[in-house]
Amino acid sequence: MTDLRKKDETAAEHGKCMLNRREFLMYSGTAAAAAGTISISLFPGQPQAKAQVVGYPRKLIGKLSELQDNKPVDFNYPDEGPNSQCFVVKMAGAKAGGGVGPKRDVVGFSYLCTHQGGFLNGKYQAVGDNRVLGQCPLHLSTYDLTRHGIIISGQAYQSIPQVLLELDGDDIYAVGMMGLLFGRNQNLMES
Ligand code: FES
Secondary structure (H helix, E strand, O other), X not given: OHHHXXXXXXXXXXXXXXXXXXXXXXXXXXXXXXXXXXXXXXXXXXXXXEEEEEOOOOEEXXXXXXXXXXXXXXXXXXXXXXXXXXXXXXXXXXXXXOOEOOOOOEEEEEOEOOOOOOEOOXXXXXXXXXXXXXXXXXXXXXXXXXXXXXXXXXXXXXXXXXEEEEEEOOEEEEEEEEOOOOOOOOOOOOO
């Protein structure tokens, strides 16, 4: 009983400094390249430290009603800088991790292969239930778009970066990025 109460108190303390996904998206969606600081303490009773929170831009990238099955639509994210080429695609009912829409089949990804930056525009494939990006023209890597872009085969050893999407009515917004864009040491360039 005492242990349970202790656990609850510890969880409550930790809750003060943890962001859930919704809070993270709220921070990340406020303004283009918004940055701010929050105070956190990693352990109960420890002095608080300042941590920088850098937000991704919330960018309108298309309308759900205008997407055609298995036809990628290009956009740049999180900025117009190098290697920011991305696409959004409605995968004709293939439910995906991170997918939005009634069938959870709308996803966004980078076009840059994580191995050596091969350009994957035009390499989206829908074969049966599979939704694949690749083969990369340089060394033949392929990625599974239903499972957060993990590698299926080839020379790459990191998943293709996935764009976090939000649906607001018919509007699709890019609100963040999972994974590091090829050729960058951080996704958000210094402004
Ligand atoms: S650059 Fe794509 S597999 Fe090497």
